[in-house]
Amino acid sequence: MKNTFLILFLLYFLTGCKEQKLSHKETVSRYYNAFDSGDYNEIKATINDSVTMISGDYVIPYNHDSFYDFFKWDSIFKPSYKIVELDEKNNDIIVTIAQDNVRNEFLKNNPLVFKVKVSFTLEKISKLEELEYIDVNWEVWNQEKDSLVSWIKNNHHDLDGFVEDMTMKGSKDYLKAIELYASNKYNLQ
The missing domain is CATH 3.10.450.50 (Nuclear Transport Factor 2; Chain: A,)
Structure with a gap:
């Protein structure tokens, strides 16, 4: 009888622990x-x-x-x-x-x-x-994006199209474009 009680208790406990x-x-x-x-x-x-x-x-x-x-x-x-x-x-x-x-x-x-x-x-x-x-501020957003896209198109054609590319490669190209653009901007100052 003790074993039956123990088994029933364990079953009750285990079924009560299911993910809510x-x-x-x-x-x-x-x-x-x-x-x-x-x-x-x-x-x-x-x-x-x-x-x-x-x-x-x-x-x-x-x-x-x-x-x-x-x-x-x-x-x-x-x-x-x-x-x-x-x-x-x-x-x-x-x-x-x-x-x-x-x-x-x-x-x-x-x-x-x-x-x-x-x-x-x-x-x-x-x-x-x-x-x-x-x-x-969509105006600032678009100005920054358009400046980046234009500069990449003129200076790093191999990355052109990164904005529309919603793949992992596209986001890596986007980051690379940002880095190149920022580096160029920094060097011009």
Whole structure:
């Protein structure tokens, strides 16, 4: 009888220790914390098999493989993600993020602060829709980007097209372009 009680107690204990279902807020926090720490496996655990990112007129569908390519592109810029605010509205989460990275710093908008509406399917993230950017100076952003693109086109044609290349190679070329441009600017002073 003691053995039966012990076995039943252990079974109850083990089944009670299963991972608890995360709330939507906890899932979003886990997602951005994983981006911040560079842990793709943790990100993968929070996203659905298909994820759609919406930024303005751009609608980009991802599966796990293509999302990993996006993650690699982003990681080259050495990003830091901080959750500023997290609200639940109906079944969605509205999150405000402050993103620091090398690219944003060059474009003189660091941190880049923006709001995202996060939607879920089967308790996993299925859509991330950018809602608004907060205090972003797009005029300065575009001036810096255009100066960099123009200078690269005239001086390092082999890197031309880096802005549109959303691959790991594209982000490495972007960093190289920033370094070359900054070095040239420094040498002219």
